[in-house]
Amino acid sequence: MQRLIPIIAYLLLTLSVVGQPIITSEVLPRIGDTILMASDNLPENIAILGKGENQTWDLMKLQSAFTQKIAIKNATGNLPFAKKGVLMQEMNGINNFFKSDGHSLEQLGSIGLDPMNMGVQTTTYYDKPMQTLHFPLKYGTTSEQTGHFSFKVAVEDLPKAILYTLPITPDSVRYRCLVKQQKEIDAWGILSLPDNTYEVLREKNMEERNYRIDIKVGNLPWQDITEGVDDPKMQVPQISLSYHFYSNETTSKVAAAYMKPNGVNPEVVYYTVSDPSSTIRTTSGRPDIYAYPNPAINDVRFEFSNLKPSEYSLRIYNILGVVVMEEKYPLNGFKTKKLDVSKLRKGTYLYSLSDAKGKTIATRRLMVIRP
Numbered sequence: 598m599q600r601l602i603p604i605i606a607y608l609l610l611t612l613s614v615v616g617q618p619i620i621t622s623e624v625l626p627r628i629g630d631t632i633l634m635a636s637d638n639l640p641e642n643i644a645i646l647g648k649g650e651n652q653t654w655d656l657m658k659l660q661s662a663f664t665q666k667i668a669i670k671n672a673t674g675n676l677p678f679a680k681k682g683v684l685m686q687e688m689n690g691i692n693n694f695f696k697s698d699g700h701s702l703e704q705l706g707s708i709g710l711d712p713m714n715m716g717v718q719t720t721t722y723y724d725k726p727m728q729t730l731h732f733p734l735k736y737g738t739t740s741e742q743t744g745h746f747s748f749k750v751a752v753e754d755l756p757k758a759i760l761y762t763l764p765i766t767p768d769s770v771r772y773r774c775l776v777k778q779q780k781e782i783d784a785w786g787i788l789s790l791p792d793n794t795y796e797v798l799r800e801k802n803m804e805e806r807n808y809r810i811d812i813k814v815g816n817l818p819w820q821d822i823t824e825g826v827d828d829p830k831m832q833v834p835q836i837s838l839s840y841h842f843y844s845n846e847t848t849s850k851v852a853a854a855y856m857k858p859n860g861v862n863p864e865v866v867y868y869t870v871s872d873p874s875s876t877i878r879t880t881s882g883r884p885d886i887y888a889y890p891n892p893a894i895n896d897v898r899f900e901f902s903n904l905k906p907s908e909y910s911l912r913i914y915n916i917l918g919v920v921v922m923e924e925k926y927p928l929n930g931f932k933t934k935k936l937d938v939s940k941l942r943k944g945t946y947l948y949s950l951s952d953a954k955g956k957t958i959a960t961r962r963l964m965v966i967r968p
Contacts, residue, residue: 618796618797618844619733619735619798620733620734622732624845625699626697626849628670628671629669632848632849633665634667635659635661635868635870636661637866637868637933638865639933640658643656643854644861644862645840645854647784648784652785652786652787653787653789654786654787654789655789656789656790656852659791660791660889660898661870662888663887667685667687670683677694677706681694682705682706683695689930689931690930692707692708693706694706701731703726703727703729704729705726706723713808715755715759716905717750717755717756721746721748723746724746727742727744727746735798736782736784736785738782741777743777744775745776749772750772751769752766752769755770765812768812768814770810770812770813771810771813771819772810772811773808773810774806775806775809776805778802779802779803780801781800782801783801788844791868797851799842800841801838801840802839802841803836803837803838804836805834805836806835809823809831810823810831837856839853840854884903884958884959885901885902886950887902888900888963891963892965893964893966895937895939897935898933898934899948899950904930904931906929907928907929909951909952910924910952911926911948911949911950912949912950913938913948914947916946945964948961949961
């Protein structure tokens, strides 16, 4: 009996590690790869729960208006990171630039909407490459990373609400940020997406951002005016929580969930799509709006993209051009809103989005059907 005890203990230990994936560097995106991704900016009835071994995560209720092809290619031409970086476009309209040694991924910078969500197009530079991934990924491992990035904003591009918080009107504005990340591979198990199921490792990422703001006036050197700026983002560290899922069955991430303050429900989820029959759309970088499902029965999701911070009006017109529904939303960047159209008669309608000045962003057709 005494001889059986260590044998039984060994078997139990062996069983406990069966199924634990170890993610290798084969999942690193490489030049020429194309990834199909979708995003749900209004995930409903989705919870990212469970920690530890042999977990299950059901994300099958995720919805998206379209699938985007993300091509991995060299940064060329006049891009700031030409000949140094690999370009990988994100679903949120940001072009991220990385470099890879075959075992890790380091971020060099980005081009697109500013990190502070002011709705300004800018180029972000890291002082030195910041490591975002290092392989292999194993359950139970932890890591910490620190990085510094900065970006400049032309005074005329600053939103007035931001400009008015500055103690003086500068010639140039520069934002600096200290980024601290604490990562832990805290779970493994099965992740179910709308069109596939994967064996995954889950990485928990706690990120803290501390912003500083500098101004330049005339020939004077840059001056740090952070303490005199009435902006909570500048005075209080910005804390965020996200979960990233990795599998040896896909290139790059299987999914990434960016959480609400409650830490349970995601605010937005980006996820891999394996069905090539899904609607493919390339992000143009222009403000836009799409409705889905279309045709609709009861609820319609309106997906807004590349919007500058403002008050917007969404109107639905019947075939006679009469407004039958109207909603106003404060929008910025990429958002999704749900609208109940169950009271509309079946038929063809037009939906239109306009900004605070009355300029029409886009107008498209909406079909309403009844069972």
